[in-house]
Amino acid sequence: MDQFTINLLFVGASFALYIGIAIWARAGSTSEFYAAGRGVHPVTNGMATAADWMSAASFISMAGLIAFTGYDNSTYLMGWTGGYVLLALLLAPYLRKFGKFTVSEFIGDRFYSPTARMVAVVALLVASLTYVIGQMTGVGVAFGRFLEVSNELGLFIGAGVVFAYAVFGGMKGVTYTQVAQYCVLIMAYTIPAIFISLQLTGNPIPGLGLFSEHQASGQPLLQKLDQIVTELGFKEYTAHHGDTFNMVLFTLSLMIGTAGLPHVIMRFFTVPRVADARWSAGWTLVFIALLYLTAPAVGAMARLNITEQFxxxxxxxxxxxxxxxxxxxxxxxxxxxxxxxxxxxxxxxxxxxxxxxxxxxxxxxxxxxxxxxxxxxxxxxxxxxxxxxxxEIANLPSWVIGLVAAGGLAAALSTAAGLLLAISSAVSHDLIKGQLNPKISEKGELLSARVAMAAAIIVATYLGLNPPGFAAQTVALAFGLAAASIFPALMMGIFTKVNNKGAVAGMLTGLIVTVIYIFLHKGWFFIPGTNSFDDSDPLFFTIKSTSFGAVGALLNFVVAFTVSGMTEDLPEAIEELVESVRVPRGAAAAQDH
Amino acid sequence: MSDQKSQSAQAQKKSDTDYWKANLRIIMISLVIWALVSFGFGILLRPMLSGISVGGTDLGFWFAQQGSILVFLVLIFFYAWRMNRLDREFGTEEE
Incomplete structure (x- = not known):
């Protein structure tokens, strides 16, 4: 059997598994379907959230960026995991206590302002759409390879599949499908890494192999890698080359962006109790860490293998x-x-x-x-x-290559479809029904959701052909946008008494300044060639557009506090809301006992 | 009667305020550690740790690529455990 057939077999089998589980789970009752997440153990919920979270950026793109840059790209590793600490300590338990279902609902209620809710919706749309562009880049790479066609054709086919997947409900909300996706994804990532780690170091755990001895040379693996790349004139792998200020800001942007992206936060709204929200964040990070502790080993070992092949x-x-x-x-x-x-x-x-x-x-x-x-x-x-x-580079058996195909597609498709669903519900539910036309019929709402989804995928596919960066870099821009707009508003909503005017002014400042800064460097609406600056020589100090989210967040905080300080105090009812969100008591009944 | 009621409401309010202060203190300590292992050991303080070698490189590299992630995990589980205990101390847990 040739590799092409084996790949198709693995991809086909994994999809049959997801669909099978979805059908089996739906056969229960509709109320179970809607209550996905409730009554689910924090460990299971953590696994499902991890599958939801890890996308083409984590699976397909991140190790490659680490491999060719080395230490400097550790930002992705720290940034995308450190955000969970913020999520667990600063947001998840309180948002669960609040007990609504979406991020924009919380912002609308806490800041007693439909305007605040609208600004939050727009910010979520901008961040999610940018995120989808990054996913489409990864989808193009994966489909191009496994159907053995050009990257462009792969992207078009992938876009069709993502659209169909999302229209069918994306199998979202069905926790067990996501658990299956997580299992496929993590096996696909770690099994080849284990093989390669054994080949190179004899250590079956890739994360430990990275710091072990390279058997062929008897040197530590990383020392061998440093030596071989510098001999070819490349920069030393383990050394720090970029500027430190930028590295700190980039890491911070990814961290606070993680805690500001709606599709992950939403999962903590629906756990049974406040205590579970705390545990769930921990379990989610356990399952994410399995991939993230392996990724630096994948990067370093691949770099060594490639160099030695040439x-x-x-x-x-x-x-x-x-x-x-x-x-x-x-x-x-x-x-x-x-x-x-x-x-x-x-x-x-x-x-x-x-x-x-x-x-x-x-x-x-x-x-x-x-x-x-x-x-x-x-x-x-x-x-x-x-x-x-x-x-393939490491000459692993063909079934391993087929497994990686299935894993890459699982990562890219699940997140892309989830984001499209978030975009379509934000447009139809929050924007059209909530604001523009509250009397819209259910049919009209559904239709507008589909139209929004189709529009989003067309835009994302077009921009995915000429992406503003590699998958993980584009996704990093999305995190910057979420960091600058959503995270500060959520945090101030819980920890401070900032009022409606402050929140709106803060979110608008953070979002607009960050969007403009990104467009100035990556092209207006990401259209290539329309940029006035380049990330190698950025406009503001040495801050690259990928790192600007942290600056946007800072501006958001400063403006919000200033405006809020100059305007009136919080109404008493909202002050009580803030007090009640801070204490878990009464979460289930949402009132006193 | 109503006097007693407002007294107990006040006591409740005081206890909730103390609970929140205790929570903020735990968050603060956790976030200091969070920043220390990532921005500190992983990036800014890496040159200071360059003398400590780990598998062919230095400790700062390990913190940047793996160590910080492991500490993040410990922090989240510690916070969940500590807060659930705090909830019981102050009687703020869910029924």
Whole structure:
């Protein structure tokens, strides 16, 4: 059986499993369906939330970004997990006590203002749409590879599948489908990592293998990696190269963005008790950590494997020959990925070998001169292909490659569909029914939801063709937007007595300033070529657009406190609401005993 | 009668305020640790920890890639456990 058939088999089987579980779960009763999350054990709920949360950015993209940059991209690891601490300590228990179902409802009630609710809805829409663009990038990579077509065609097919998936309800709200998705996703991520860790270090736990000895050389793995990449003129893997200020801000943006994105917060509204909201956040992070502790090992080991494939006899000997790439089955992955247009190599100097090195490094230019090289010949290696190509690069059995296919698609599709559902319900329920046309019929509401979903996917597909960055980078922008607008409003709603005017002014400032800053650097509405600045030389100090969310959040807080201080105090009823949210007592009945 | 009622309401209010203060103190301590392991050990203080080597690199690298995540986990579970105990101390738990 060839690899293509095996991939289809695994992807098909995993989808049959999700659909089967969805049908089995729905057969119960409708009330059970709506109460998904209630009466579910915090461990199960944590697993489902982890599946919901981990998307193409975590699964497909993140390890690739770490692999090619090293230590500096630890920001993703710390940022996307550290946010759960904020969520568990600052938001989840209080939002559960409040007892409504959406983030914008809380903001509308707490700030006793339909305007505040509208601003929150708009902020959620902007952040979610940006998030979907990142997902579509990942969907394109995954479908392009597994259907063995170009990245663009893969993106179009993927968009169709995501749309169908979301229209059918995306199998959301059915906790057990998500549990199944989590199991597929985590096996697909860790099994190849275990194989590779065993090959390289003999340690079956990838997270520990990363800090173990590289068996072939007898050196610690990371030391070996540092050595081999610097010999080719690349930056040392474990060292810090970027600027520290930016790294801190970027990490902070991802953390507070995590605690400000609606689709994760919502899950804590529906746990049975306040105490469960606290535990659930912990269990969610346990299941996320299984992937996140493995990801740095995947990145480092893949980088080592790739480099060694191009320099099979060491970096000071001859590079791999074109003939070997064409004939040796160990290099088959290069041909399959070339089809997607995301990998490219070219024998520039015509010596029959592919030299992979950093042609911007002065020492390497010297060496190139003496050896007759004509620049780096691995001309294109899209970071987003690394995780999916990884098992092929390491020559793992074909069933492992098929499993990774299923896992990548599970991660991308579930989150993309979930976000589309959030977007469509925000438009139809919060925006149209809640504000523009309260008398809309149920049919009209449903239709507007579908139209919003279709519009969102068309926009996301168009921008996904020319994304503002690799999947995880685009998703990071979404986190910046959520960080600048939603998180501060939620936190001030619980911990301070900021009033309606303060909250509205704060959210608007945070959102608008951050959106403009991102558009100035990434192009207006992410349309390529319309940017006036570049992240390599940003407008404001050294702050890149991906790191700006933390600045936006700070502005949000400052403006909110200033405006609130200059205007009237909270009404008594709202003051009582704030007091009651702070104490778990009476959560179930939502009133005194 | 009504006097007694308002007295107990006041006592309740005082106890809720104390509960909230205790909660804020626990949150503060937790967030200091949260920032210390990630922004501190992982980024800003990494040069100071460069002498402590861990598997071919230094402690700061480990904190940035794995250590901080493990500490985050401990923090969340500690907070859940501590707050559930605090709820019982102040009688603020759900029935």
């Amino acid at each position: 320099w099979p006899n060491g970096t000071d000997a001859q590079a791999v020959s074109v003939e070997t790439i064409d004939s040796d089955p160990a290099y088959d992955w290069m041909a399959t990925w070339e089809q997607t247009g995301l990998l490219g190599w070219e024998d520039k100097n015509g010596d029959g070998r592919i030299q992979y090195y950093n042609d911007a490094s002065p020492e390497m230019q010297e060496r190139a001169e003496t050896e007759g090289w004509d620049g780096n010949e691995l001309t294109n290696f899209n970071r987003d292909i690394l995780v999916l190509a990884n098992p």
